[in-house]
Amino acid sequence: MVARNLVLLTALTLSAQVGFADGAQQVVRFRAGESSATLSGSVAGYDSKDYRLGARAGQSISVLFKPRNPSCYFNVLPPGSKDVAIFIGSTSGNEFIANLAQTGDYVIRVYLMRNAARRNEKCRFALTVEISPGAARKAPSAAGDALVPGTNFNATTEVPCSRAAGQPSTSCKAGVVRHGNGSADVTVFWPDGGNRVLFFKEGQFAGADTSSADVDTHTSSITENGLYLIRVGAQRFEIPDVLVLGD
Template identity: 45%
Template sequence: MNWRLIGACTLAFASVQFSPALGQTDIQSQRVQFARGASSATVKGTIKGYAIRDYVVGARAGQTMTVKLTTPNTANYFNVTPAGSDTAIFVGSTSGNSFRGTLPVSGDYTIRVYLMRSAARRNETANYALAIGVTGRPAAVAPKPSVDAVVPGTQFHAVTSIPCKAAPGQPTRQCKAGVIRSPGGEATVRITLPGGSERNIYFNNGNASSSDARTPKFSVTRDGDTSIVTVGAGERYEIPDMLVTGG
């Protein structure tokens, strides 16, 4: 397999960034902090026309974030953007008003509430409630956002396909994989499994150290310049060093 990764020309993992209305935009930002001992909070607000509300939530790689928007206005949506990126990992206008996902990096995530352009032009109003939760234990290695260039249309610094196996007894297949590299030699490799589920593998100084799986079973062997990562009872991933480090 050719592991020369050409970031700017790679179409795998490409996603369309749907922007909210950006006319004469009024953007207000608010940090959301959970009460002591709590893992969630609900904020309420109103937007009108081109107004946008950004809610900033601090979280760590490996944790699970949930967001649910309740609104009577069918043109009212939200996006979720990770720390250090301008590309949303969730776009409400195409995916609905409920998000749940494992976080790829540590830092501040922005949840942007907006009206679609057609509704903004009509100067519509939306009263909404936004329920935000962050649960689970963070990864052993929690990557911070990087300033490296990303593949256009994605949050990844490189993308490729790797040999993978989702369960014992299944054949080895090719899975899409993207990497988010961070300062200090940390990285997150996100793998899309057959069926659409995802697995995050975390690296420290080029070495696989943990995953976002709930099982503690995690092992790594080396085959030349490739890490053979086994998770749980039989997940298996062959991750090349070049994907992780870019070197």
Template identity: 40%
Template sequence: MQRMKQVLWVALMAAGLAGASAFAADRTERVTLGEGTTTLKGHVTGYDSVQYSLTAQPGQQLLIRLATSNPSNYLNVERSGMAEAVCQGALTGNTCSVRAETAADYVVDVFLMRNAARRGEQAEYTLSIEHGSAQPGPSAGAARDAAAKEAAAAAVAACKSALALKSGVNAVFVLPLSHVAAAGGYEVFLSLKGAQWLCTTDPRGNVNRVEQR
């Protein structure tokens, strides 16, 4: 009996280690902006991601570009303290222009989209960050409002496209209350041929589900 318990314990430990290896290996790197352009090279595999953290000064303009070997490799730019990404590379061709209205910490998240990650695909990429001198700009509140509106509009557009693809009908409309923030993403309320639909997105702007209400 004791021998059987030992064998069972070893088997459970091995299964646990195997399961742990399937989790994403997220890596964080701190970036210090110098003069001109900062260039970073790296790679991601499957559900891995690399998160580059940096600090921008008040009024500083950042131009962030991702060149990659895999068309399913994207970047998101997130600002500390905000639930939604201020820029989603999947919607902007992997080029993000960000203006820091106040001193702020940003994270550039480089990852593979879910379909490619599920297949265990890889990507070699070059991330470039151009940064100009700090200039005075509008208030931080106005910047947050603008970023939130941009993220919400992107979520609505993604959901309309997903429902049109699912139904084969392009005449998709949003309800008067078009969206609410939820779980870091959005719930988007749509109408198709008189029926109401609910679409949810995650913090990266991916559509999680589309279902009739």
């Protein structure tokens, strides 16, 4: 639930209304004396809709998304990013609350998953955005972990990874959302864009997300020297067990 009764933003941040940017991107501005706005819109097929919001480091943001299509989600991209998100709705749900680590323009991107997009489905949605000067009041995860500031992850790191057969390992950024009792979702971000989500249950690798672009989704995992050595098709990952289980 989006927090209420937040302290009002300074006059610099607040504006008179919600307006449009050039092209398909909409700029989110709040009416004078308010710190939240509810927007409605729609996307269809492979189209996406971007909402741009200027904010400062140290503020908190809350986003509540209500889609009418179950294959419709939103991501949050930090300032300067084109494809790498700090929040991925398809794996983390329809609510995002975080403390912001950077000053600049954040982008909330609404889209349909590929299975719905290729059928040219349509999604109508409502998006409530709220921002405040203070820290976000969000309960710890089920594992009792705090969040890495400015993210929805309980921990972030870099892990060895390989995207294609015969490709040498490189370094990928990764973040984990822990659910307790050894269950967690680890999102690995490819250096050239995109990501793969690895699921763990009771301390064991349980599978990975898939898309229609995947040719081979066979998975396997062994544990060696404190690492999960995971294969998803031709892709390879080395995930430290401390990332999944915590300290």
